[in-house]
Amino acid sequence: MKNSREIIVDILLKVEKEGTYLQLLLKKELDGFESLDKSFITEVATGAMKRQITIDYIINEVSTIKINKMKPFIRNLLRMSVYQLKYLDKIPAHAVIDEAVKLTKKKGYATLTKFVNAVLRNVDRQDIILPDDDLSVKYSIAPWIIDSWSVTYGPVIAEKIANELSANRAKVSARINTLKTTKTDLINFLVNESVIPLPGNIYPDEYLYLNGVNDIASMKSFAEGLFTIQDESAGIVSHVVNPLAGEYILDLCSAPGGKSTHLAQLSQNQANIISTDIFEHKIDLVKKNASRLGAGSICAELYDEKDIDKFVGRFDKVLIDVPCSGLGLLKRKPDINFNRNEYHIAQINATQKSIAKTAASFLKPGGSLVYSTCTLNKTENELMVDYISALGLVPDCTLIDYVPDMFKEFVSGGHVTIFPFVANTDGFFIAKFKK
Template identity: 30%
Template sequence: MNKKKREKQSDLSARQLAVRILIRVIYQGAYANLALDQGLKNSDLSERDRGLVTEIVNGTIRMKKHLEWVLNNFLVRKNSGLKSHVHVVLLSALYQMLFLERIPAYAIINEAVEMTRRDGPGAAGLVNGLLRNVERNRGTIEFPDPDRRPIEYLATYYSHPEWMVARWLEIYGLEQTEKLLVFNNQPPPLAIRVNRMKTEQSQLMSILDEEGVISRLGRVSETSIILDSLPLPLFRLSSYRQGLYYIQSESSMLISLALNPSPGSLVYDLCSGVGGKTSHMAELMEDKGRIVAVDLHQHKLDLLKINCKRLGINIIESRAGDVVAMLPGFARGDSVLLDAPCSGSGVLRSRADIRWRRTEEDIKAMAMLQSQMLEAVADKVRQGGRLVYSTCSLEPEENQQVIEKFLTKHTDYQLLNVGEALTGRLELMGNEQEWLTVFPPCYGMDGMFICLLRRQ
């Protein structure tokens, strides 16, 4: 981005920047997390306003189906005739009015009107009239009848695709599905994983307190901390630069804890990404041994190296390429992690746009890929070694059914109880299987499937 464009973006208000980012996501196909990071990186907004941008962007994307319903109910002519900028200004303003009640409606409406004054004759007047009409009549908004059209109601009111709601109703029933939909629309907490090679949980909380950070204990014992308020961007904190912690969702932390590789062992992380689980395993190994991290994308492995340098980790070597093609040249490892590509249906709270990017056909395609990858991994675990298969999906086709198919063919593998492996780390609720399905409303964290196997 050139200097002129950077300067122009730094002058934007929080709402203007949010609209610019939303246009990139909704109309240009950008990924929400990447577009948000890029937008904030070039902004001089205060920490409070940066938080508002994040909330408006993620909230508008999450609640888009709900907001479109409301918008179409108040438009005389449906939104097919709206310019993209006017459309996004209206959606973001409606999100603030309906879901951010701490912000006065007049402030939202006034800035929305100002933002659309250059959008042609009548645009500002349309925005002003529609939003004031919504404010006057918000208590009378009607949604599809929940008794006669339950799928359409749940999908519209809680802003999820209808196919997804229909699946979950069949799997979980009405009560649990509605709890899941509510959970998915909550802003995720900012969780960090304590780097126990450098500090302890209580010590780190004291350091954060001295830096002006408001924090509390997380759900993963001795491992996670939730940050409720920051005085400045996280990456500017001394504690961050010193590598005292890593930003990671709490459910992701459970995966490395379940595998729990020993110091001095040979470990493979076969879909490592930027190294959240890889670095966690290195910490558990006290930076002794060898971890080979594999990912298809070199740019992710470049970030992994940066993360490891900050955390003080030296035992990880990275290899870019297709896992299935590379595995024949690997020796058998003591511990292997396959955190497989998946639909991501368990992390809709954290990844606002995933719900709109997935189709039901994706689940079948993912399940085929997952089985193929797991089959390739089977011979790369030594006898007595351990294998963790995990996804951030809630779909049985990607989870239990993949494992059941694998075990039918590979009788030399034995299921181990994940609940026992995580004893003392997490209060397990209703886990009657050897594998663990983290159902978000029960555990208060993103969805995850974890299966622990031992090769006999």
């Protein structure tokens, strides 16, 4: 059986070579490992990926061979090892270096053991100063992303975003399911499961941050539907929708059902919620989550463009949480740094426009459309406000009434940017329109 460091290098190689998603690889590779090893693999694989641009700079400063000229295995072995040397203080440097040298030999690169040893010893001994004026290296975020934030939000906000998404860990955020429990009862339940719950930063009565969690799916409180995992920034979306009893609400891109079940919860199962997606396995996820959480007001069904006539003019409210580049999720999905670019955004923006145009036709006169993304990108956000407005929908300035006070300064007309540095969350964008 491969040891934990072999697994980490394999994961980094697959992300680099095949563009496989880091989170999917972690789920696949962690089977069979003890809890402590799972934590180590997750920490180092995610950390090395998150800090890759900075780590590559450090390696280039001390190595006679530049990172892009190295053999892929050696390159990713060094990335894994440098992350441990520079960002983890619980493992002695000599142990990190020895393990790297052993793995180099084991994988058939015995002639490169001296090189690996020398690079890592130089990294350990030297205090590499990062360039303060290069935010990409400083915060390990792709240059084109930094540039786009600087142009859209200005350099001060851009650096705040970069610092938050780079320096801080993503929290495990649990939405209390008030259809089945109360905050007090859930806290007591979690404490009995040896989990330390802390109040959320935005909605302290609705969300808890969970510390000491290793396997959420195995928790009895989760299985019984007392909570679900959802970042607080995503929770703002459902509040902006403001579901009311008796309304017909469509969640067009609903999988895996986080926002649909939140809408059901906020309306106490009194709204009529249709949750759709274009993939059957995703609809199964929505049904599974709705059942677990007791969200009986949800009807999950496969969306087929051939049947769209049945939706035209039917809904009081439509939510489109559209596919996006996900730049607001860099804290928890660092591989986005390397599998997104301007070309990808142009492609996905065409999909966003198509979804928005179709969704607008589903509203009743006077109905409202909520458009949301988990990205921080002008093309997918502010320019989409212009596009949707051109469809004949009017930006709804009542959005500000449903936005938490800490974000009101970022409201402009009928839209708001949820900057991640405000409350240590993911980044989000929400816009509201009236027909």
